[in-house]
Structures are given as structure tokens and as C-alpha cells.
Amino acid sequence: xTQAKLSLRDVRVRRGRSELVNVPQxxxxxxxxxxxxxxxxxxxxxxxxxxxxxxxxxxGRVLFEGEPVDGRxxxxxxxxxxxxxxxxxxxxxxxxxxxxxxxxxxxxxxLRRQRTRHWMERFGIAHLAHRSALTLSGGEAQRxxxxxxxxxxxxxxxxxxPFSALDQPTRDDLLEDLSAALRETGVTTIFVTHDRAEALRxxxxxAVLMGGFIRQMGTAAEVFAAPVDEEVAAFVGVANLxxxxxxSLADGLATLDLGGATVESAGRPPVGAVASSPELGTEVLxxxxxxxxxxxxxxxxxxxxxARNHLHGSLSxxxxxxxxxRVVVDCGFPLVALITKQSLEDLGLRVGDEAVAxxxxxxxxxxxxxxxxxxxGGR
Amino acid sequence: MDLIWDGLGEAVRIIQSxxxxxxxxxxxxxxxxxxxxxxxxxxxxxIGSLIAFNQFPGRNLAFSLVNTGMGLPPVIVGLMVAIMLxxxxxxxxxRLIYTPTAxxxxxxxxxxxxxxxxxxxxxxxxxPKLRSQLYGLGASRLQMLRLVLWEAKLPLLAAVMAGFGxxxxxxxxxxxxxxxxxxxxxxxxxAIMLEVSRGEFAPAIALSVILLLLIFIVxxxxxxxxxxxxxS
Numbered sequence: 001x002t003q004a005k006l007s008l009r010d011v012r013v014r015r016g017r018s019e020l021v022n023v024p025q026x027x028x029x030x031x032x033x034x035x036x037x038x039x040x041x042x043x044x045x046x047x048x049x050x051x052x053x054x055x056x057x058x059x060g061r062v063l064f065e066g067e068p069v070d071g072r073x074x075x076x077x078x079x080x081x082x083x084x085x086x087x088x089x090x091x092x093x094x095x096x097x098x099x100x101x102x103x104x105x106x107x108x109x110x111l112r113r114q115r116t117r118h119w120m121e122r123f124g125i126a127h128l129a130h131r132s133a134l135t136l137s138g139g140e141a142q143r144x145x146x147x148x149x150x151x152x153x154x155x156x157x158x159x160x161x162p163f164s165a166l167d168q169p170t171r172d173d174l175l176e177d178l179s180a181a182l183r184e185t186g187v188t189t190i191f192v193t194h195d196r197a198e199a200l201r202x203x204x205x206x207a208v209l210m211g212g213f214i215r216q217m218g219t220a221a222e223v224f225a226a227p228v229d230e231e232v233a234a235f236v237g238v239a240n241l242x243x244x245x246x247x248s249l250a251d252g253l254a255t256l257d258l259g260g261a262t263v264e265s266a267g268r269p270p271v272g273a274v275a276s277s278p279e280l281g282t283e284v285l286x287x288x289x290x291x292x293x294x295x296x297x298x299x300x301x302x303x304x305x306x307a308r309n310h311l312h313g314s315l316s317x318x319x320x321x322x323x324x325x326r327v328v329v330d331c332g333f334p335l336v337a338l339i340t341k342q343s344l345e346d347l348g349l350r351v352g353d354e355a356v357a358x359x360x361x362x363x364x365x366x367x368x369x370x371x372x373x374x375x376x377g378g379r
Numbered sequence: 380m381d382l383i384w385d386g387l388g389e390a391v392r393i394i395q396s397x398x399x400x401x402x403x404x405x406x407x408x409x410x411x412x413x414x415x416x417x418x419x420x421x422x423x424x425x426i427g428s429l430i431a432f433n434q435f436p437g438r439n440l441a442f443s444l445v446n447t448g449m450g451l452p453p454v455i456v457g458l459m460v461a462i463m464l465x466x467x468x469x470x471x472x473x474r475l476i477y478t479p480t481a482x483x484x485x486x487x488x489x490x491x492x493x494x495x496x497x498x499x500x501x502x503x504x505x506x507p508k509l510r511s512q513l514y515g516l517g518a519s520r521l522q523m524l525r526l527v528l529w530e531a532k533l534p535l536l537a538a539v540m541a542g543f544g545x546x547x548x549x550x551x552x553x554x555x556x557x558x559x560x561x562x563x564x565x566x567x568x569x570a571i572m573l574e575v576s577r578g579e580f581a582p583a584i585a586l587s588v589i590l591l592l593l594i595f596i597v598x599x600x601x602x603x604x605x606x607x608x609x610x611s
Contacts, residue, residue, distance in 0.1 A: 049511070077517050082512070082516070088509045090509075104517045149516075
């Protein structure tokens, strides 16, 4: 079994009277990329600062490789590196900033020079070496920030929403470069974000933090396909959430009433949820991810695909979202689908046209109604 | 008008001739105020960074106290220090009253709050994440402090100018705790006052010119350093 690099035990962080973080147990495994995702104000940054030994927990313990960190914070901080959302560059040249972490740790000059050059090239800022770091654009500064962190060759790399202040194209580029650097170095990484796309892209495991509690923990696929409760589902971006009732159960397929339409679900219980398989007649929350829906023009009734569900309706709205398009089909209730711009052009669909929305029974995820999952590891 | 022109002419002559008394007074002024400024820098940076970097109950009160201290009337400082150092006062046994040391103490009390206030303001204006970022890169407390002060060196230079300016131009405290003893505790401001009270305007004008030049030169040097830093 992989060893835990960094762990929290019964950690609570309070500020005044409010408790910001309450994590009974968290283990960051050697070599993994753990994404901590949650809405603003969920306590993500405080949790990260606690793990980075920049913040003392009010109660509980932080363990590094299984041993309490007490008294060795400085030494351990020098085995980790932190990247914040804002790059907080020093009033010095870019190259001085990139090598600063190594200087603070007493890395010899020749090695410093070599690693600085390597990581500045890796993040595409070698040509900015002698510019003042304060004159960099947001994207350039964040590249310098990443280079500065990788250059110290940390055993644990922590990133706190590093891209959230950047525009979309810059963000995409940087995400690509970061992802490659993480793969190459295999460094244990904790990545805090509120962006689902970043979590999906980078995370080996995803922890959903809400209100200071870790509400769900699992692989990115598990968390995004099978959120543990309604709140998590709403946050991780299951755009289609509707109340339904189980009408029949047969061969592992649940047939549901959903706003007058009939939908079939493979109906597995969500990972970590308390509920077992849905029972007949129970009210459930039906979750369907927009990218799991296939759109075709209306009119034909023969659907020779493996998808079990075909809902007829009319296109009520089309919203471009970067390279993709968000399409809303009114099938008695609004169904949101995400398709590529190209597909929409090929289909020639416009607002008001008839359309069929298809999706597999396995894409339909059910959550027992009105239930909030038990907090993971909570007591 | 003659009074002014004669005075100015005489002043130029005194300065050119290297009149021993005038230059001796000028050098003593620089020594006393320079020492007070140096001590104030040490104290001011220490206290200023403690206030700026730490959350503690009464932090706002501390800021208000420092700001009040920045405007302390020198006469009141003189009075407080005189009471402390008076032969029968709490620190009377050290026999410091009417010595240059007493003047350095008084000027430090005047300049230290100025440097503290400037330092705290300068550090509070730094990027709020800078300290966390430096710790995150592996800085020790001392390394963090060094880098952060270096980062705030432009406003800290302004603190030096303001502190030195406050010390060298005050008169009330120096007069009260120094006693304006010729050849011992006479500095430029107390000497000017004495000469004017005697009706001797020429040496007063000569000393004033030197005092202004001195303040000008100190500010010119520091401003030049600031400008170079800003453009580099």
C-alpha cells in the first residue's frame, strides 16, 4: 500500500467562534495528485495552509510520513513548496525570484543556476529572466511562480487556486504545462481549486470540501459521476437535477418518472452514500451530466444506439461556452446538454427546432431525496 | 534690510573662515541626531514589524499610540526625559542630565515613533501574501524579515529622513535636558536661539544656513538612492 506522505488527524481550525475546518482524517498519499475542491469560503485555503505548516491547527495533529511535525516545521517546510493564487513576486528580477526558494534553502549556487534555467525554460519564461518580476503579466508571473516552486524540487507541492485569477486561454496553457510537469516529476501534490475542469484534469483523487468538512473523497470519476448528496451534486456541476419517482425495478434497471417522461437508470447507489439501491416508489433525485447527453434532430423515431433513454423536445436555448455549446432541450423539463460547436453546426439545429436527447441508463445517477450524506469520517 | 544683508554677509564669512565654534556645534548636532536616528531605526523597525505582522488584542490601540507618538511635542518629551534624568529623579544616579547622552535619549523618544509609524505603514502596504509565500518557499523567520524589510526599503528610507529631520530640528527637548552648555551640549538649534536672544544675528544666520544645508544634503542623498532603486 502506498504510504501517506502528509496526514491530518482530528484537525480543527477555529477563528474566534467559528470553526473553519474540521477534518477527522485526511491522508495525502505519496506521489498522488489530491485535488481539494469546494465553493468559496469552504475552508480550502486554511486546510492547505494547515497542511503546508503555515497555520497551526487549533486542535489535532499534522503528520509528515506518519510522524508528528511538532518542532520540525521549518525543516519540513523546506521539503515542501507552496504556490498561491497571487504570485507575490519580490521587487527583483525574474531569475532572482525563481531562484529565491533555493537560496532560502541553501542550495549551492551552481545547482541553483542550473535548476533555475531548467524550470524557466520548462515554463516558457527564459526570455524574461532579467526583467523586473513586478512588470510581468498575470500569466507570466504565475509561470515564474510555478518555476520557483518546482525549482526547489519539493517532496510535496501545494497549489492554492493558482489559475483562478487568469483568463481562460492562459489558464488552459498553464494547466497543460503544469500537468506535464507533475507527470514528469511525480511529486506528491495538493491542488486546491473551485474549478471542476481543473479537478478532472489533474486529480488522481478529489476531496470535496464544503463548510469545512470533507463531504466526499474518491477518484475524480467517482466524485463527478456519483456525487454523494444533493449539495455535492449541485457543486460538482451535475447541471441536470430533477425529482423523480421509481416506477419499476428489473434486471438492475430502474424505470423512473421524471417530469412526465420515462427514464431508465442503471441506478447504482452513489459512492460513499448511505443509501442502498433505490426502492420502488421512492422519491429520488436524478442526476445527469450535460456532457453525457447526445443531441440529434427530431423527427426520426428509430434510435439504433445503445443508449436506453431518448427524450423528445424542442431546443429552447443555445449558449456558446468556449469551444463548446450549452444546449437546453425542453422535454417537459429543461435538459442541459454540452456539445461541441462543430456538432451543432453539422446538425444545423436552431432555437425552436425539434430535437431528441439521448443518454445511457448508466449515465443516470440517483440520489435518495432530501438526504445529505454523512460527513466522511465524521462522528 | 541692512540687518539681513549684514547678517548674511557675516554668515558667509563665518562659514568660509571655518569658525571653530560654529563647526564644532554643527558636528555635535550631527552626532547627537545621527545617533538618535540610528537607535530609532533599530527600535522603530523592531516595534513597527511586531505591530504590522502580529494579530493581538489592542493592535489598533498600538497603531493609535504610535501615530500619537509621531506628533509628540518636543517640549513635552524634554519635560518627561528631564524628570527621569533629574538628579533626584528615578534615573538620577546615572548623572545624565545636561549631557549629550540625555539629548540622544530625548531625540530618540521623538524620532522612534516616527520610524515605527513609517515602518508599520510600509510593511502593511506590502503584498498581503508575501510573508506566507516566503514561508512557503522555506524561509525562516529571520530570512522572511530580512527579505520583507529589503522589499520595503524605499518607504523605510523615507522613515530615516523623517526621523533624522524630526531629531535635528527640535529645540525644546535639547534645551531642557542638554542645558545648551557651550562646548558640551550646545547644538545648532539651541545655539541659534541663544544668539538671537543676544541680538547676534550673523552667527544665528550662519548656523541656520548650515542646518538647512545639512537637512537638504541628507534628503538629497536618500532621495537619489530611492530614485535609483525605483528605476532599477
